[in-house]
Amino acid sequence: MSFAIRLILMLVLTVCCLTDGTAAAATRKKKFPGGKCFIYRFTLKDKQGTSFSLDRPQRFLSRESIERRKRQNLPLDTTDLPVSPQYIRQLQTYDTEILGTSKWNNTVLVRTADTTKIARLAGLPFVSSAKCVWTAPDSVEAIMMPPKVHHKFNPWDSVKTSYHANGDEQIGIHNGQRLHDMGYKGKGKTIAVLDGGFLNADKLPAFRHTRVLGSKDFVYPLSPSIYYVGEHGTKVLSAMAANCPAVFVGSAPEASYWLLRCEETQTEQEVEEDYWAMAAEFADSVGVDIINSSLGYSTYDDVCSSHERWQLDGHTALISHTASMLAQKGIILVNSAGNDGMRSWKKLTFPADADNCITVGAVSPQRIIAPFSAVGPTQDGRVKPDVMSVGSEATVLSARGTLIHEMGTSFAAPTLCGLIACLWQALPDKTATEIMELIRSTGDNHQHPDNIQGHGVPDVWQAFMIGQLTSKNQEQ
Numbered sequence: 254m255s256f257a258i259r260l261i262l263m264l265v266l267t268v269c270c271l272t273d274g275t276a277a278a279a280t281r282k283k284k285f286p287g288g289k290c291f292i293y294r295f296t297l298k299d300k301q302g303t304s305f306s307l308d309r310p311q312r313f314l315s316r317e318s319i320e321r322r323k324r325q326n327l328p329l330d331t332t333d334l335p336v337s338p339q340y341i342r343q344l345q346t347y348d349t350e351i352l353g354t355s356k357w358n359n360t361v362l363v364r365t366a367d368t369t370k371i372a373r374l375a376g377l378p379f380v381s382s383a384k385c386v387w388t389a390p391d392s393v394e395a396i397m398m399p400p401k402v403h404h405k406f407n408p409w410d411s412v413k414t415s416y417h418a419n420g421d422e423q424i425g426i427h428n429g430q431r432l433h434d435m436g437y438k439g440k441g442k443t444i445a446v447l448d449g450g451f452l453n454a455d456k457l458p459a460f461r462h463t464r465v466l467g468s469k470d471f472v473y474p475l476s477p478s479i480y481y482v483g484e485h486g487t488k489v490l491s492a493m494a495a496n497c498p499a500v501f502v503g504s505a506p507e508a509s510y511w512l513l514r515c516e517e518t519q520t521e522q523e524v525e526e527d528y529w530a531m532a533a534e535f536a537d538s539v540g541v542d543i544i545n546s547s548l549g550y551s552t553y554d555d556v557c558s559s560h561e562r563w564q565l566d567g568h569t570a571l572i573s574h575t576a577s578m579l580a581q582k583g584i585i586l587v588n589s590a591g592n593d594g595m596r597s598w599k600k601l602t603f604p605a606d607a608d609n610c611i612t613v614g615a616v617s618p619q620r621i622i623a624p625f626s627a628v629g630p631t632q633d634g635r636v637k638p639d640v641m642s643v644g645s646e647a648t649v650l651s652a653r654g655t656l657i658h659e660m661g662t663s664f665a666a667p668t669l670c671g672l673i674a675c676l677w678q679a680l681p682d683k684t685a686t687e688i689m690e691l692i693r694s695t696g697d698n699h700q701h702p703d704n705i706q707g708h709g710v711p712d713v714w715q716a717f718m719i720g721q722l723t724s725k726n727q728e729q
Contacts, residue, residue: 283395286474290366292352292387292524294571295344297359298379300331302339307331317443317540325583325684332357332578340379346370352473355530357578358571362386362527364473386558387473387524394519399481402456403654406500410656419501419656422618423492423643428714429504429672432679437717439493439508439674441681445536446490446667447529447546449516450476450483452652457487459495459650468512469535471528479514484652485663486512489547491650492664493671501648501656504671511541516548523558525550526572529604533575537582542677542685544584545670546576547663549591549602549627562598565606566632576607585677585685586610587670589662590638591627599628605638606631611673611689613666614706615644620697622706626662629704638707639689640696642669672713680720691716 305312307329310319314333322329336354344363345351348370352362365371368385375383412418417430424430432438443466451468454460468479476482496506513536515528529548536544550572552559564570567577579586590612591602605612605627615623623645629637644665646658669692677688693699695716698709 282392285389290389293363294384294386295361296381298381300334300337303337305334315540321583327583353531387522399453400653410500413499416498417502418499419648423668428712431714432675437675437679439505442674442678443509443541445511445541445544447513447515447532448486449518450514451479451486451512452484454487455480457654459497462496463494464509466509470514471531472517487652488649489667492667504668505674508674521554529572530575544586545667547589547666551602567606567608570603573604573607576604580609583685587666589666590614592625592661593627594625601627612638614638614641615662615665616641617645636702640708640711641706676713679717
């Protein structure tokens with residue numbers, strides 16, 4: 254066959270492949286359901302006209318949430334009161350839909366296809382401001398069928414001489430196996446996982462014994478199921494909840510979990526901060542102890558809505574303002590630092606700048622700092638990240654149920670989050686703030702914290718020993 258003929262055949266094959274690829278891509282796209290619409294964030298001036306009262310918190314908080322605050326001597330305040338139902342009713346019209354509220358920020362999310370209605374609603378006497386935080390895209394990726402699950406691990410995945418097996422390095426770097434050996438595996442502690450979905454997590458054998466208390470979707474439009482979208486959340490959950498001895502055991506296999514979807518993966522828009530706030534408040538209302546958030550935001554599709562570095566003060570961004578309130582409610586937030594260390598942004602993503610939370614950067618099992626791990630400080634001069642954990646590379650489970658290695662602070666945060674649950678189980682008299690301080694104080698860089706690795710890699714066994722000692726001293 255001559256060179257010319259071969260060349261022609263190659264060109265034909267290339268065109269066919271490109272055509273097939275284009276067609277396949279086109280079939281994956283579909284028109285956005287419901288047509289063109291917008292979501293506005295209405296910020297309200299007050300909470301007048303409500304029947305809720307701080308004297309009767311059981312009307313809007315669970316028993317577990319109320320007890321968590323009592324244990325830590327934390328009072329309720331007006332931020333805990335729900336948004337005024339009277340105001341919500343006035344914002345709900347024939348042309349608008351209420352998607353949710355944030356009581357801590359006193360905001361309401363309103364969806365509409367007719368933007369001319371917004372000016373009238375924004376002029377209501379109780380409205381402080383109205384801002385467009387989401388615009389419907391023209392098309393979105395069609396939800397594909399979940400991948401098939403591997404119900405058995407490969408023979409070479411087994412490490413019969415080790416309980417944690419493939420999870421040994423990332424737990425061992427924190428001396429976490431010693432807490433597990435004493436029976437502290439997170440039992441009695443509840444963790445909310447805020448993510449973009451938990452693809453196949455209801456089917457994977459590694460989660461067969463995981464205590465999932467419930468799930469909720471905060472993203473518009475709602476997914477068919479949180480188990481049909483978002484492999485990222487499945488990977489994050491596995492770092493904590495996987496329970497397959499001699500193959501892979503996570504950092505808190507006996508903790509209880511709430512799975513909350515608040516990340517919209519089709520676009521990147523400011524409304525995701527509202528979804529995150531709604532999920533965090535829901536987690537508080539049902540009584541969780543710890544939140545793991547392997548999410549971060551800085552740049553949006555609409556560049557005019559994107560954040561700037563000066564806003565990294567823990568309060569300017571709505572998501573960070575919300576995150577900074579969690580410790581006041583008795584909840585520990587563990588948030589990934591972000592992966593922008595090698596990008597032009599370089600800094601933390603929001604809400605990793607929040608006050609009084611545990612922001613986690615990434616290291617290798619050999620304690621080498623991952624170059625992608627985002628750096629601090631915050632705009633107001635606080636050291637960030639707080640601590641480091643294994644995220645370069647971390648062992649997690651894919652949505653197929655196979656063991657894989659992943660890079661990112663997203664996978665450093667949950668390993669440490671689970672061990673914090675174990676530590677708090679072992680030291681039940683400690684407050685959220687005290688547990689966080691124990692974690693920071695046992696970092697291997699605690700003597701000289703900086704804005705690349707913070708306090709370093711914490712030792713949860715040492716934190717347990719110090720915590721026990723301080724508790725005895727307080728009793729005396």
